[in-house]
Amino acid sequence: MRFDHVGVATRDATALADLFGGxxxxxxxxxxxFDGMRVVFLELDGGxxxxxxxxxxxxxxxxxxxxxxxxxHHVALAVDDLPTALxxxxxxxxxxxxxxxxxxxxGHEVAFCHPGSTGGVLVEFVEH
Structure with missing residues (x-):
């Protein structure tokens, strides 16, 4: 597993993208x-x-x-085999x-672990 992304809930993705982008x-x-929301990914230097x-x-x-x-909102970890991670x-x-x-x-496959079992952190597994 490796870090993939952190998900941040916001009411204004454009303003937050401008802020974090700068x-x-x-x-x-x-x-x-996607799925009733607008999703914006900002690429971090170093991965x-x-x-x-x-x-x-x-x-x-x-x-x-x-x-x-x-x-x-959540922390996502990239996995090579999502069924095995589950x-x-x-x-x-x-x-x-x-x-x-x-x-x-x-276009990725995902699954979430309940935060009640992971120290209060909503963990997402992502298979690219």
Whole structure:
């Protein structure tokens, strides 16, 4: 496993992309509308991304923003074999949000581990 990205919930991805783009010298690498949200990936020098999550209307990110406010939503780790990563998590008695891989942004397969089992951190596994 290796670091892939940190997901940041925001109500204004454009403004945050401008801010982080300037602060971190991080250009927009990818942008799309996906699963009820606008997703913007900023490429970090040395590897990895900031993923900015802006809700279109309703959905899980809108609910998160209403409940928690803007900020870090999840940490994503790249894996070579997502089903094996999920099996390894189950072997460690980690509760899973996704029992099976599902489509994620940028065409990747993803699955999430429940933060109640991972020290309060929502962990995403990403298979490129």
């Amino acid at each position: 602060l971190l010298d991080a250009p927009v690498a990818h942008e799309e509308a 990895g991304y900031f993923e900015l999550l802006e809700p279109d209307a309703g959905g899980t990110i809108a609910d998160y923003l209403d409940r928690e406010g803007p900020g870090v 099996d390894d998590a189950r072997d460690l008695d980690i509760d899973l949000v996704d029992e099976e891989p599902r489509p994620g942004a940028w």
